[in-house]
Each structure stands twice: as structure tokens, then as C-alpha cells.
Amino acid sequence: MKAAGDLAVVLLVAALGAWRELSDPPHLVSAPVTFHLAVHLLAAAALWWRRTHPSRSAAVIAFLCLLTPTYATFAAAFWVAAHSRHRWLAANLPAAWLIGTWSPDPTTPALITVAALTGLHLGTRQAHALLTERARADERARLATELHDVVTHRLNLMVLHSGALRVAAKTQDVRKAADDLRTAGLQALAEHRDLAAVLRSNHTTRIPDVLPDELASLVAATGLTVTLTEHGDAGTISPAVRRTMYRVVQESLTNVHKHAPGAETTITIHSGPNSVRAVIRNTAPPATPDPLPVSGTGLLGLRGRVEMVGGTLTAGPTSDGGYEVDAVLPALLPT
Numbered sequence: 001m002k003a004a005g006d007l008a009v010v011l012l013v014a015a016l017g018a019w020r021e022l023s024d025p026p027h028l029v030s031a032p033v034t035f036h037l038a039v040h041l042l043a044a045a046a047l048w049w050r051r052t053h054p055s056r057s058a059a060v061i062a063f064l065c066l067l068t069p070t071y072a073t074f075a076a077a078f079w080v081a082a083h084s085r086h087r088w089l090a091a092n093l094p095a096a097w098l099i100g101t102w103s104p105d106p107t108t109p110a111l112i113t114v115a116a117l118t119g120l121h122l123g124t125r126q127a128h129a130l131l132t133e134r135a136r137a138d139e140r141a142r143l144a145t146e147l148h149d150v151v152t153h154r155l156n157l158m159v160l161h162s163g164a165l166r167v168a169a170k171t172q173d174v175r176k177a178a179d180d181l182r183t184a185g186l187q188a189l190a191e192h193r194d195l196a197a198v199l200r201s202n203h204t205t206r207i208p209d210v211l212p213d214e215l216a217s218l219v220a221a222t223g224l225t226v227t228l229t230e231h232g233d234a235g236t237i238s239p240a241v242r243r244t245m246y247r248v249v250q251e252s253l254t255n256v257h258k259h260a261p262g263a264e265t266t267i268t269i270h271s272g273p274n275s276v277r278a279v280i281r282n283t284a285p286p287a288t289p290d291p292l293p294v295s296g297t298g299l300l301g302l303r304g305r306v307e308m309v310g311g312t313l314t315a316g317p318t319s320d321g322g323y324e325v326d327a328v329l330p331a332l333l334p335t
Contacts, residue, residue, distance in 0.1 A: 007048075009047055010047050013075065014044035017037070018040060020040075020069075020071070021033055027067075027069070028067075028100050031067075036067075039064050040070050040072075043065070044072055046060045046061050046072065050075065050079045054084040055085070057076060058084070058086075059089060062076075062092045063096075065093065065096035066100050069101045069108075073096065073112050077093045077094075077112050077115045079119060080116075081115075081118075081120040082122045082126075083123060091116070094110075094112045159185040159186060162179075162181040162182040162185060163178070165181075166179050215228070215246060215269075216228065218253070219253070219267065224261075225264045227266045231268075231270045231271065234271045234276075236271065237332075238330075238331065238332045241276060241330065244306060245276060245327065245329060248278050248280070249267060251302050252325045253265065256323075260285040261285060265283075266279075267280050268281075273331060275331050276329050276331055277327065278326075279326050281322060281324040281325075282323055283322045284320060284321030299315055306329060311328055311329035312327070312328050313328075
């Protein structure tokens with residue numbers, strides 16, 4: 001795409017130069033028309049390297065402009081001011097035009113100066129954006145380090161204490177609960193390491209995939225009455241989408257466990273060629289649960305995560321007193 005645009009610029013500048021020579025403009029160097037046409041073509045060709053060698057391209061065009069004023073000076077002035085470390089070369093281009101035309105008319109040099117100032121403004125904005133992004137990346141790395149130090153310490157303590165409790169427990173129920181707690185802590189440590197790596201990285205990090213049996217294991221570990229129904233081939237879904245879908249189910253089951261213990265829950269997942277839909281619906285709880293503090297950040301964060309992969313999430317109570325979470329995500333997403 002860039003090559004096509006560069007070719008269009010070169011051809012346009014060459015065409016404008018040929019048209020200018022037909023009007024018999026003034027030149028410092030007296031030479032046949034073919035000479036001036038050749039200079040226009042060379043100046044237009046020099047624009048082809050303005051992306052990779054902006055300073056050299058501008059220097060060549062400035063020299064050619066002394067022989068024959070060319071419209072390539074406009075593009076060269078803009079590009080060298082925006083993308084080169086030698087921005088001072090942009091000031092030579094209006095002067096070269098004035099010398100090449102051997103005319104005191106300042107109109108065209110003023111326009112070349114405007115092009116250079118526009119490029120300088122754009123280059124400054126891009127440099128500022130780059131510095132801002134670097135500062136954000138450094139801040140993310142610092143926060144990731146602090147988060148890793150604090151959370152990992154607490155999670156390790158939880159895993160160690162749960163392991164000790166499992167060994168010292170006298171009943172099977174306590175041992176099982178301690179073992180489940182230790183397993184959850186180890187999973188949290190692994191997922192925390194993944195997230196910390198993403199925060200530390202300045203590049204896109206591969207999102208860990210979710211294996212097909214992980215969803216069933218998640219459902220089984222909740223202790224709730226859950227019916228899981230899957231339609232289609234989940235293997236065709238992008239790993240990032242599968243991970244997001246897993247989080248939707250996980251957060252929904254957590255909310256059922258907290259706010260509707262004992263309720264029957266159905267999870268229906270449709271995996272199609274273009275989209276995947278996860279519907280988690282629970283009935284009203286058999287008894288009024290003890291009131292728990294509700295922050296609302298869980299579903300809010302989940303909705304943001306779904307929208308990041310181009311999906312939509314709706315959640316709300318049902319007519320029978322239950323609750324439903326409905327997430328629709330695209331099937332494919334580069335990771």
C-alpha cells in the first residue's frame with residue numbers, strides 16, 4: 001500500500017514538472033527543455049527514497065532545484081521536517097527554489113516553508129506520542145513489578161498454609177477443602193504470572209489458550225448444580241476468544257455462588273464459524289441468601305474485557321427471579 005502511494009507521488013510530481021516546463025518558467029541555468037525535463041524526473045525519483053533516507057533525498061532535491069525548480073521540493077520539505085534528524089535541510093529548499101528561478105517572487109518559497117512547518121508540527125506530535133507511550137510502558141512495568149511482589153507473596157502464603165492444613169487435618173472434608181484451596185492458589189499464581197508478563201511487555205504477548213476440558217473442570221469445581229451444553233466445534237475459536245469466554249463463565253459462576261447459592265445453573269455455548277455465544281442462566285435461589293457487599297466491578301470489568309475482543313455482553317435478572325449473562329464474541333481474533 002505504501003509502495004503504491006509512493007509511486008503515485010512520484011508520478012504526480014513528474015507530471016507537474018513536465019506541465020511547468022511547458023509554460024516556459026524562468027531558470028538560473030539556461031539549457032534545452034529536455035535537460036529541465038530530465039531534472040524534474042530525477043527530482044521526482046528522489047522522492048521514492050524519502051521514507052528510508054529523508055535527509056539524502058532532500059539534499060539531492062535541493063541541489064536539483066538549483067538547476068531546475070521542481071515541485072518535489074514541497075514533498076521533500078514536509079518529509080524531512082517531519083521524519084529526519086536533520087530538519088535544518090528543510091530551510092535549504094525554499095532558498096534553492098529562489099536561486100533556481102532567479103526571481104524575487106516569495107510566494108512559492110513561502111508555500112514550501114508552510115509545508116516544512118506542517119511537517120515539523122506533525123513530527124513533533126509523533127515524537128511526543130512516542131515518548132508518552134514509552135512512559136506508559138515504563139509505568140506498566142513498574143506497576144507489574146509491585147503487583148507481582150505483593151500478590152505473589154500473599155498467594156504463596158495461602159498455598160503454604162493450605163498445604164499445612166491438609167497435612168494436619170483430621171477429617172476428609174477438611175483435607176479436601178484445603179486441597180481445593182491449594183489448587184486454586186496455584187492456578188491464581190500461574191495466571192498472575194501471565195498477566196504480569198503482559199504488563200511488563202511492550203509487545204503483544206501470546207494469550208495462554210484454554211483447553212477444552214478446562215471449562216468442564218471449572219464447572220465441576222464450583223460445587224453448584226450446573227448443566228453445561230456445548231454446540232459446534234470450540235477448536236475453531238481463537239485462543240484469545242476462548243480465554244475471554246472462560247472468564248465470562250468463571251465470573252458468572254462466582255456470582256451465582258455468592259448471590260444465589262443452591263440455584264440451578266445452565267451454561268450454553270454455541271461455537272459457530274463467525275461467532276461464539278455463551279449464555280449463563282441461573283434460577284432463583286431456594287432460600288434468600290445472606291446479603292453480601294456488591295461492588296459491580298466484576299461485571300463491569302468483564303464487559304470491558306469482552307468489548308476489547310470486539311464482543312458484547314448483557315446481564316440482568318430474568319422473569320423467574322434468576323439471572324442471565326449473555327456474551328457474544330467474534331470467533332477469530334489475532335493473538
